[in-house]
Amino acid sequence: MRKVFRNLKSLEEVKDLIMRYERAERREKISIWDAFGRILAEDIVSGVDVPGFDRVMLDGYAVRAEDTFWADEDNPVELKVIGVASAGHPFPGEVGEREAVEVATGAPMPRGANSVVKEEFTVRKGDSILVMRAVAPGENVQGAGSDVRVGETVAYRGTRLSAREIGILAAVGIREVEVLSKPRVGIFSTGDELAQPGEPLEYGKIYDVNSSSLMASVLEDGGEPKFLGILPDDYEAIRDSLKREIEKFDIILISGSTSVGAGDVMYRVLEELGPPGVIVHGIAMHPGKPTVIAEARGKLVIGLPGYPTSCLTVYREIVSPLIRKWSGKPLETGKEVIGRAAERIIGERGRRDLLPVHVVKDEEYLVFPVPTGSEAISTLSRADGYVEMEELEEIIEEGEVVRVKLFTDRIADISMIGSHCIGLELIMSEMRRRGYLIKSVFVGSSGGFKAIARGEADLAGVHAFDPETMEYNLPFMRKFSIEDKAILIRGYRRIQGLIVARGNPKGIKGIRDILERRDIVMMNRNKGSGTRILLDYLLKEEAERMGIDISEAIKNIRGYWNEAKSHNAVAIAIKNGIADVGIGIKTVARLYNLDFIPIAEENYDFLIRRSSMRKGAVEEFLRILREFRSKLNELDGIEASDDIGLPISP
Template sequence: MGETVAYRGMRLTAREIGILAATGIREVEVLSKPKVGIFSTGDELAQPGEALGYGKIYDVNSSSLIASVLEDGGEPTFLGILPDDYEAIRDSLKREIEKFDIILISGSTSVGAGDVMYRVLEELGPPGVIVHGIAMHPGKPTVIAEAKGKLVIGLPGYPTSCLTVYREIVSPLIRKWSGKPLETGKEIIGRAAERIIGERGRKDLLPVHIVKDEGFLVFPVPTGSEAISTLSRADGYVEMEELRELIEEGEPVRVKLLTDRIADISIVGSHCIGLELIMAEMRRRGFHVKSVFVGSSGGFKAIARGEADLAGVHAFDPETMEYNVPFMRKFSIEDKAILIRGYKRIQGLIVARGNPKGIKGIRDILERRDIVMMNRNKGSGTRILLDYLLKVEAERMGIDISEAIKGIRGYWNEAKSHNAVAIAIKNGIADVGIGIKTVAGIYDLDFIPIAEENYDFLIRRSSMGKRAIEEFIEILREFRSKLNELDGIEAGDDIGLPISP
């Protein structure tokens, strides 16, 4: 008797509720979870699941913000996508603002003709806009306002900027309100694997990719805040204060994590359905796998920089007519990496079922103006092979390849994977594209074989002792029969064995 069993501001978990019940207390007054209304703005946005019209992109921010608010203990409600229109934004905010404790709205925050958020919030005050623009990158155009007694935060429209500002400004507020502790534990100390450059005069929040080594190697993610690939590649971000311009290679750095777990194995390079099978089995066995598909050249570069443990590669060298091995020398990584035998794949032209355009081969791409192609990204092994085949065919025809390329419809349309090429053809966006037979079969498309190639695995020597790498090689060998079941893939007895010194 006489003991205090609960205190003001205490978060009530199952333990505290049980203690209250044991003392006969049936009800207590509590502070409710913050109710958070979420808008996205932009004429170009469509909700995930809808068909994309011309010039449209999917709304990324609302899904990220809803998940973030739930994680932080709030109660999110998605209120829709608003056009870049002053009256539409103003009227929607007026209608919804009193139903929520906080309103988050992404996009339309920059100073420009189409960015109207700060003007709407100024009208809805007083006091209206409290902050418009913060000395932080990404996130400079952030708006903080009070309207009708409610907090309204205008977040940048670019996905990486939006999520980063949320983590820095909004997350601590919602966690404090809901009684959750701040996420101070979601940080690691790593070592800068290369020089990281910021900009003096503002706080830079620089997205980084992390590779487990003896400690953690921290690499800057080189793309901009507008790119979804930045969000997918970043494991966290590094804060660089206003008076700093760079972090030197080897310097200790504190990384605020965007993920709950650093990958056990980082795979950067060329995509393949066979590789997807192996990665799925690794995940089933409990490994955290991170994959970024940037093409074979990107894989060689990532291994050379130490940015990846493993890369799937199928780079063709026209000078030696060999796959992959010559690029060990070209990228000067003979002492940094080991090339492991993978399997053979059949490359060719993917066309619609029934081949309605009657496409027969590479010459059709050079000669005909009634077909549209979907190309692969520059630096991918498939693109290297296609450019070689186009050059050879142009020489046979007695035409200049640089001039011939100008006449190829769709040559500059680039897809980042075989799947993306197949989807473009399946949906009638293109008539032909180069890709592997396996993918053509998956999408029920016709296939014209052109070449057999080697798809191998490049492994960083310093990663060879990792359990995840050992498991990868073991699964690769175990899955030989499964790989051979895939149409267009042939795995031999030497699968998983070294093919380089």
């Protein structure tokens, strides 16, 4: 008895039905050299800092910036050269007043020095140099942990590994990763008329085209295909082969023997394999109408039409999206977007520039240049694509329409630019687990306010303290004129304090030690950071209690002009003996197994652009923020109150 295709399902119905199916997750550990295109099965957290020390960015001389403040060509400053440092060969001593160390690109910064003078701005004079130009603290120095920090998640579960992610994994010392096993796809062809390519072709036979085409298609979609042979148009042979193989694969594809022919073999076999058996018997499309889909033992078996054109059409429309979903490979989309430059993008005349850019999806695509320099491996991982500038081009003006060639098939659902925090990492990890793509760039609180003001970020983590009002964050909304552009959301409180070596060998007790003692070296934070603002306030307050002038006191603080760009960089300096004390948060001190002296609490809140509040990713962020209150409270040094996630009124 023939089974006629009378209850055809629409292509949309079939796609929706198919995409609901999941496969049992399997994992395997492989070398990063074999990991290109594979899907991570775990979050990868860095156990090291990149770089692990303050690193020299160019050839020159490591100096104390304060020794050069008044240097120029008419009045050069003479410094004594006391040694040499190169990549892999640090200088063993300490740079003192009016001293310098000759350094090469990649060398560790010597203790006591906080800047590098370019070689071309100096003149060698025996054992000394003449410095012709002043340098600022931190100039020509890549700060420890400025690229990647210990405890930072550098790759997330579900990420499809490209050359950029593999480079970052190598940079943090990861040799092997756990990835999701590829979806296993069994492939049969059916038909008494078929012969395998390479065999002699008998009269009445044709070569099997579909199996080879399907094998290649599955490979292209990220699956692991296996050809299981050509089956005769025989009910028992097809039934027995399917029963034997179905447990070994995530899905089985069979081409041929699906149309209304003699005996309707495929329909009867698949119906018997259930329950539930056949769930689709015919699709309202051409070509591809005689398609049969069944479920048996929790697995899908899809009978594809025998004609090659029909077979591949159905595969492309309904099977390919499912294999790509299981393999983590995105659906094929356009590799370019047209956007508008949100700010001026500057290239260099005389060369073709491929400038990495960050794309934010608003009412239109807004295109921002990526600020991170070429010394950071994370530059390309944080970029969505690049803008190409011809040899005679130099500037793309703000508002100009630009074509972005994408590195990725998907623009981030949410852009986060601001201050880094372990608590925020916890929330972002959960968002990624729920399927959201996040772009995160950590540039400090001031950078977060600026990014929100420019429209570059949807959300910024901020903890900026205003000494005049004794408030966190709200005064800076007025300072950056974003009261009408953004909403401040209550986050959580963090404990700030002095980070010292394990056992506190210098016996440091508080802020007064920094002002009074000359036997300790501190590591300061960069100007504009919330932590630097807080420290300057505490130093001034303590100086007033001591009855001394803060401007004079600062001159005697060893290391005041040494600036780190993150809490992690402060901890690294203390861990490596570059400094004796620095200010940072308790969670980072614990992360590095350092001692901690609490001195203040701060508010770490979230600034959200008003136009972004309607985004699904932002709504999900706020839901997770409230749901994770108890998990945040489990982190040492963080306290989340009941009003977490609620707007803060001016």
